Structure formats: C-alpha cells, structure tokens
Amino acid sequence: xxxxxxxxxxxxxxxxxxxxxxxxxxxxxxxxxxxxxxxxxxxxxxxxxxxxxxxxxxxxxxxxxxxxxxxxxxxxxxxxxxxxxxxxxxxxxxxxxxxxxxxxxxxxxxxxxxxxxxxxxxxxxxxxxxxxxxxxxxxxxxxxxxxxxxxxxxxxxxxxxxxxxxxxxxxxxxxxxxxxxxxxxxxxxxxxxxxxxxxxxxxxxxxxxxx
Amino acid sequence: xxxxxxxxxxxxxxxxxxxxxxxxxxxxxxxxxxxxxxxxxxxxxxxxxxxxxxxxxxxxxxxxxxxxxxxxxxxxxxxxxxxxxxxxxxxxxxxxxxxxxxxxxxxxxxxxxxxxxxxxxxxxxxxxxxxxxxxxxxxxxxxxxxxxxxxxxxxxxxxxxxxxxxxxxxxxxxxxxxxxxxxxxxxxxxxxxxxxxxxxxxxxxxxxxxx
DNA sequence: GGTAGGCTACCGACCGATCGGTAGGCCATG
DNA sequence: CATGGCCTACCGATCGGTCGGTAGCCTACC
Numbered sequence: 001x002x003x004x005x006x007x008x009x010x011x012x013x014x015x016x017x018x019x020x021x022x023x024x025x026x027x028x029x030x031x032x033x034x035x036x037x038x039x040x041x042x043x044x045x046x047x048x049x050x051x052x053x054x055x056x057x058x059x060x061x062x063x064x065x066x067x068x069x070x071x072x073x074x075x076x077x078x079x080x081x082x083x084x085x086x087x088x089x090x091x092x093x094x095x096x097x098x099x100x101x102x103x104x105x106x107x108x109x110x111x112x113x114x115x116x117x118x119x120x121x122x123x124x125x126x127x128x129x130x131x132x133x134x135x136x137x138x139x140x141x142x143x144x145x146x147x148x149x150x151x152x153x154x155x156x157x158x159x160x161x162x163x164x165x166x167x168x169x170x171x172x173x174x175x176x177x178x179x180x181x182x183x184x185x186x187x188x189x190x191x192x193x194x195x196x197x198x199x200x201x202x203x204x205x206x207x208x209x210x211x
Numbered sequence: 212x213x214x215x216x217x218x219x220x221x222x223x224x225x226x227x228x229x230x231x232x233x234x235x236x237x238x239x240x241x242x243x244x245x246x247x248x249x250x251x252x253x254x255x256x257x258x259x260x261x262x263x264x265x266x267x268x269x270x271x272x273x274x275x276x277x278x279x280x281x282x283x284x285x286x287x288x289x290x291x292x293x294x295x296x297x298x299x300x301x302x303x304x305x306x307x308x309x310x311x312x313x314x315x316x317x318x319x320x321x322x323x324x325x326x327x328x329x330x331x332x333x334x335x336x337x338x339x340x341x342x343x344x345x346x347x348x349x350x351x352x353x354x355x356x357x358x359x360x361x362x363x364x365x366x367x368x369x370x371x372x373x374x375x376x377x378x379x380x381x382x383x384x385x386x387x388x389x390x391x392x393x394x395x396x397x398x399x400x401x402x403x404x405x406x407x408x409x410x411x412x413x414x415x416x417x418x419x420x421x422x
Numbered sequence: 423g424g425t426a427g428g429c430t431a432c433c434g435a436c437c438g439a440t441c442g443g444t445a446g447g448c449c450a451t452g
Numbered sequence: 453c454a455t456g457g458c459c460t461a462c463c464g465a466t467c468g469g470t471c472g473g474t475a476g477c478c479t480a481c482c
Contacts, residue, residue: 017431033332035246039468051470052432060468117328119386121244155409160394161402164387165380172379175330183371191372198366199410250442262444263458271442426481433474441466448459 019070021046021056023110026067030110034064034121064118065126071111072133079103080137089147090154094197096141097170098189104173105185113174138163154197169196230281232257232267234321237278241321245275245332275329276337282322283344290314291348300358301365305408307352308381309400315384316396324385349374365408380407 024046028037039060043053057063079099086092103112115130122130145159169192177188235257239248250271254264268274290310297303314323326341333341356370380403388399 033244033246035244036332038466040466048431049433050468051434054469055431121247157406157409158398158402161399162406164383165403165406168380168383169376170379172375172383176375187369188372191369192376195368195373195376198368249440251440259457260459261442262460265443266457424482427479429478430476431474432476433472435471435473437468437470439467441464444463445461446459447461448457450455450457452453452455 018056021053022063022067022070025063026071026110026114029064029067029118030113034114034118061122061126064114064122065130067111068115068118068122068130069133071109071115072130074109074111075103075115075137076133080140084140088153089144089151090197093141093144093148093166094193096144097166097193097196100170101173101189101192102185104171105177105179105188107179116171116174138167141166166196229267232264233274233278233281236274237282237321237325240275240278240329241324245325245329272333272337275325275332276341278322279326279329279333279341280344282320282326283341285320285322286314286326286348287344291351295351299364300355300362301408304352304355304359304377305404307355308377308404308407311381312384312400312403313396315382316388316390316399318390327382327385349378352377377407 025037025042028042028045031037032041039050039053042063043050046053057066079096082099083092083096086095103109104116115134141163142159145154145157145162148154149156149159173188177183179185183191236248236253239253239256242248243252250261250264253274254261257264268277290307293310294303294307297306314320315327326345352374353370356365356368356373359365360367360370384399388394390396394402
C-alpha cells in the first residue's frame with residue numbers, strides 16, 4: 001500500500017503507477033461521486049481486480065483523502081504560490097481569480113472538482129486536515145481584500161463576504177461549465193473579472209470597457 | 212405508491228403524510244448525500260420498515276425526483292413568483308438575490324440544498340425536467356441583467372456571466388454557511404448585495420471612505 | 423552460472439453486511 | 453368484508469475489504 005512512493009528520489013516508476021491510479025480513480029469519482037463509484041469499478045478502470053487495487057490503496061476513504069491532498073497540492077502549486085507574492089493586492093486578487101477559474105474549467109484537474117463537490121464526504125481528522133488547507137486560501141483572499149481596501153483600491157466591503165462571493169462565483173463554475181459550450185475559458189476569465197472587480201454600477205467617469 | 216397525492220384537492224391527510232415522508236427523506240439525503248443515504252435509513256427515520264416506505268414511494272430515484280420538484284415548487288413560490296413582477300430590473304435582481312440567499316440559508320429548505328448539491332445525480336428525462344425548471348430562473352436572471360443594462364442602471368457586462376456569478380455567489384452559500392456562525396442571515400444578504408451590486412471599485416463621486 | 427531467497431505486483435475466491443426492491447400476509451378502520 | 457397501511461421475510465446483487473497464493477524479477481551467495 002503505497003510504500004514505493006516513500007522510497008528514495010531515484011525511483012520513478014512505482015510512484016508514477018500510484019499517481020496513475022489516483023488519476024483514474026479521480027476520474028471515476030468525479031463522474032459518479034464518491035459513494036456512487038465502487039471500488040470494483042475503479043479497479044476495473046485501472047485494469048486491476050479489486051484485490052489488486054487494494055495492494056496500492058489502504059481503503060476507499062483513504063483513496064479519497066489522497067486524491068484531495070493531491071488536488072490541493074496542484075492548487076497551491078498553480079494558484080496560491082503563483083500569486084502570493086504579487087505586491088499589488090488588487091492585481092493579486094484578479095490574477096488569483098484568473099488562475100482559479102482555469103483550475104476549475106481545465107478538465108485535467110478532476111481532483112479540484114472532487115474537492116469542491118465532496119465537501120462533506122470526509123469526517124473527523126481527515127476532514128479537518130483538508131479544511132485547514134482550504135482555509136489557508138480563504139484567509140489569503142480575506143487578507144488581500146482587506147489590503148485592497150486599505151490602499152483604497154476597492155470600496156469598503158466586508159472582506160469575508162467578498163471572499164465567499166469570489167469563491168462562489170468561481171467555484172460554482174464546475175456545476176455548469178461545458179468546455180465545448182458557448183462560453184470559452186478566456187471569455188469566462190475576463191467576464192468574471194469584469195463583473196466582479198469592474199463592478200456593476202455605471203461609471204461616472206466615462207471609461208470605455210468594450211474591447 | 213403515492214396515489215393519494217394524485218387525488219382531488221379536497222383530500223388533505225394523505226398528502227400530508229406523503230409530504231412528511233418527503234421532508235424526512237430530504238433531511239437524510241441532505242445529510243448523507245443521495246447515494247450515501249439508504250432506503251433502510253430513510254424508512255427508519257420515518258418510523259417505517261423498508262417495505263412500509265415502499266408503499267408510499269415508487270423507487271429511490273423517484274423519491275429524489277419528487278424531493279427536487281417539491282424544492283423547485285418552494286423556490287418558484289418564494290422567490291421567482293415574488294420578484295418576477297417587480298418593474299425595476301435592478302431592484303428585481305437585488306430582491307431576487309435577497310430571497311435566494313434566504314432560501315439557501317434557511318435550514319428548513321433541505322430540498323434546495325439537495326437540488327444544488329445533487330446536480331448530476333439524476334439522468335435522462337428526469338434530469339431534463341429538473342434542468343428545464345432551473346433554466347427558467349437562469350433565463351429570468353439573464354433577461355433582468357439585460358434589461359438593467361438597457362436602462363443604464365448597470366454597466367455593460369456579459370449577462371450570462373453576470374448571471375452565473377450571481378448564482379455562484381448565492382448558491383455556494385450552502386457549502387460554508389453555518390446558521391449559528393459569525394455571519395447572520397441579514398448580514399449575509401446585505402453583504403452580498405453590497406459586494407455584487409455596489410461594486411468593488413471606489414466611487415469617483417467623492418464619498419467619504421471612513422464611516 | 424546456477425540457485426535460493428525475497429520482494430513487488432497482482433489474482434481468484436471468499437467474507438459478512440448491506441444494497442434496492444418485492445411477495446404475501448396481517449390488522450384496524452370504514 | 454374490503455380496503456389502506458403496514459409488516460415479516462425474503463430476493464439476487466453488490467458493497468468494502470481480506471485471505472492465501474503465485475508469476476516474475478532482482479540480488480546474493482556458492
């Protein structure tokens with residue numbers, strides 16, 4: 001059960017196999033939900049029997065845990081760490097939104113969809129651990145909103161509510177977005193930034209928004 | 212199997228029993244998810260055996276269908292029909308947001324949470340039917356945004372993106388809101404309206420920042 | 423260089439429990 | 453005595469998980 005991945009850094013094949021299993025399992029769980037996807041089906045999709053799959057994983061629950069942490073790894077690598085150091089708070093928020101949107105729309109990251117959808121599936125310590133990682137991002141957004149208010153770049157709004165409005169607008173995308181639909185990824189990124197940060201009230205100072 | 216509810220409008224007792232079952236089943240499915248809540252557990256929560264429950268329902272899937280349609284009934288009654296006739300498009304949207312938020316936060320409406328969470332559980336015709344009802348609301352919002360743009364009350368934004376940002380900000384609430392948490396329902400309603408419709412950019416018309 | 427030992431990656435068979443669903447009977451009320 | 457509302461008892465299928473066993477490969481030792 002995943003001892004190979006604990007090995008030295010020279011080893012490459014075994015961890016790849018494990019990651020491949022995580023990827024396939026993520027696809028299944030993403031399609032059918034955690035409870036809806038059976039170990040049987042996941043094993044079959046991996047080209048294994050149930051017993052063969054259990055050589056690699058501890059339990060179904062732990063499989064979900066690993067998928068979620070892998071998803072959080074990806075998110076922190078591609079979003080959080082990319083924007084944390086941006087000095088300007090508003091630009092930081094706008095960039096975070098762009099990268100966050102792409103994380104949800106890009107169909108390569110099923111793990112993100114699982115994290116978003118299965119928010120109440122885990123329990124106890126494992127749930128706490130995932131939530132702790134999520135909260136890091138939430139607090140990052142809250143701090144950035146507070147900063148942007150302090151610099152006068154945005155209006156005085158409740159940073160907590162603004163954060164959850166931001167997260168809702170962006171994360172909800174997984175529920176309705178279709179990669180081959182009427183709205184493209186780029187269009188969505190620009191549109192979301194425009195609606196959220198551009199505001200809805202008409203500008204008194206005429207500023208041509210059209211492009 | 213639910214013949215009673217098909218009866219004439221005069222009958223009252225049987226439909227009440229049926230609605231009670233829907234309510235209890237909704238609570239269970241809301242807590243454990245559709246796949247996670249078994250017919251056994253739902254029956255027990257109703258004070259029935261499994262066979263006893265099956266006297267009232269057709270199947271587990273049809274039970275979910277009925278819960279969702281009941282939820283849509285509630286939503287259309289308490290939100291859509293309440294705001295549709297508001298002449299001013301911006302006020303219409305603000306009121307829709309307020310009522311929509313309360314629909315999600317009010318813990319009485321587990322059916323709404325189920326509709327939001329189990330967006331991909333149903334398949335085929337039943338999914339289509341639910342989605343058709345959902346789309347009525349989506350199109351209502353789109354039209355209202357378009358109208359508000361036409362009247363010049365809000366900036367020229369993409370009505371589709373604005374609609375999904377609205378829906379995301381509001382519907383995402385079910386994932387994080389705690390009725391006894393730091394944020395009250397009223398605070399959330401005002402905060403969301405403020406962030407979404409008040410905009411984030413500072414007003415050029417000098418408005419004192421401190422308060 | 424043959425072979426013994428050990429290790430990785432896997433399988434078939436099986437476990438008890440539970441799944442959604444049903445057949446047929448029982449009992450109270452009208 | 454008929455029906456509504458519910459029960460006991462059961463169905464086949466599947467659930468998550470484990471068992472002993474083994475094919476193939478690598479390494480060590482004689």
